[in-house]
Amino acid sequence: MKKLVLALLALVLAAALGMVTYVGWLLYPQQDPRPLPQQLVALDSEEGRLRLDRATAAADYPALAAAFQPQALVSYCGVATSVTVLDALGTDTSQWSFFSIEASRVRSRMQVTFGGMSLPEFSGLLRSHGPSAVMIHASEASVESFRAAVRRNLSAPNDYLVVNYQREALGQDRVGHISPVAAYDPVSDSVLIMDTAAHKYPPTWAPLPQLFQAMNTTDPASGLSRGYVEIRQDGQEVPDPASLLEALAEMMDGTFETSLPEPFRDRRQRIEAPRLGQAVFYLQLNQGAELDLYRQRVLVLTPTPEGDAVVQRAYRLIEPELWVDAGPGQFTDLAPDQVHHAMEPGCEMTWRRVPTGFQGYTDPEQCRIISSRTGKPRRIESENRLMRDALWLAERGFDPQGQQLFGTEPGDFYRLERRQD
Numbered sequence: 001m002k003k004l005v006l007a008l009l010a011l012v013l014a015a016a017l018g019m020v021t022y023v024g025w026l027l028y029p030q031q032d033p034r035p036l037p038q039q040l041v042a043l044d045s046e047e048g049r050l051r052l053d054r055a056t057a058a059a060d061y062p063a064l065a066a067a068f069q070p071q072a073l074v075s076y077c078g079v080a081t082s083v084t085v086l087d088a089l090g091t092d093t094s095q096w097s098f099f100s101i102e103a104s105r106v107r108s109r110m111q112v113t114f115g116g117m118s119l120p121e122f123s124g125l126l127r128s129h130g131p132s133a134v135m136i137h138a139s140e141a142s143v144e145s146f147r148a149a150v151r152r153n154l155s156a157p158n159d160y161l162v163v164n165y166q167r168e169a170l171g172q173d174r175v176g177h178i179s180p181v182a183a184y185d186p187v188s189d190s191v192l193i194m195d196t197a198a199h200k201y202p203p204t205w206a207p208l209p210q211l212f213q214a215m216n217t218t219d220p221a222s223g224l225s226r227g228y229v230e231i232r233q234d235g236q237e238v239p240d241p242a243s244l245l246e247a248l249a250e251m252m253d254g255t256f257e258t259s260l261p262e263p264f265r266d267r268r269q270r271i272e273a274p275r276l277g278q279a280v281f282y283l284q285l286n287q288g289a290e291l292d293l294y295r296q297r298v299l300v301l302t303p304t305p306e307g308d309a310v311v312q313r314a315y316r317l318i319e320p321e322l323w324v325d326a327g328p329g330q331f332t333d334l335a336p337d338q339v340h341h342a343m344e345p346g347c348e349m350t351w352r353r354v355p356t357g358f359q360g361y362t363d364p365e366q367c368r369i370i371s372s373r374t375g376k377p378r379r380i381e382s383e384n385r386l387m388r389d390a391l392w393l394a395e396r397g398f399d400p401q402g403q404q405l406f407g408t409e410p411g412d413f414y415r416l417e418r419r420q421d
Contacts, residue, residue: 029200034172034200081196165211244353
């Protein structure tokens, strides 16, 4: 009898040990790299690195990359995201110390371990650690408003944006997920998701419209749509780069003309091209007695991460003849694959506010090109001064030793009067 009891006890212990092992196997992530669907791009690929290099809103990437933590449990995507963001904000915590008394009142460790968390619960858990968290359900937003929030949030440091989405809508497994977003590339209209499920997926670029669709799905746990959350330290002053951007865009919109040394017209028309950016302009230059077409460009304005300046990037139209004298509403469907960079990296113009309006500058130490005419290296310096009544232009070219080769003399500008239509 005693032997039978001992045998049964050993069997029970073995079963319990097996159950614990099985539960542990289910709860703890197992290395299982998955291939990405065609529309998703890994950050560590050549295309992924290119998107990060040209991203116009990536102020959050350095802090998130430094603070990033993969999820410690299969159900801890929200916990890992929270700890990553908190650490980026300067709050030292871990996935194991995350469930404070205050946090556990929102949702307990046990509930999250076996059931994850919804978007409202994620927001409440974050608030329990001090930051403010503004939650937006995708059902109450639009692709356009989400894109604007991404650009604004990721253009300034010290505030963060987290997405809650259904993976299946991105071509992955059917499961809800939470991860921070670190960068936006306007050319591909994609965002960089710092995927906390690092045992399966790398940091990944996802098309913004498709990500919005993935957020605009119903979470059965809450009965509400998924969405996104904007996070910052409570009481932190919110940078407002949008006001500087809009002030510049409002002043830039117009037609400027001069008759010296020959007739010349510079028309900068703000257009609706949402896939390229929030503040986009069509630039058309005409010159000569008949005001012949000289140049066409698309200009995209983006605030700097600090919010104290605006960067202007110029793009060539692949089929420029389609857009001659086009009106602002004709560019709505202009796609990133219909333009390409007009200048080398480093040749962007940076605009800053000055007492009389705005001053734009391209630094010749950064803008280095190869002349298409001579094949020799050149450095380019551009200065623009934008006022209510006029636009002042100057451009100079230098050889690598700093000898000026062409352009206006230092301090000289061409003055174009604003045309009053």
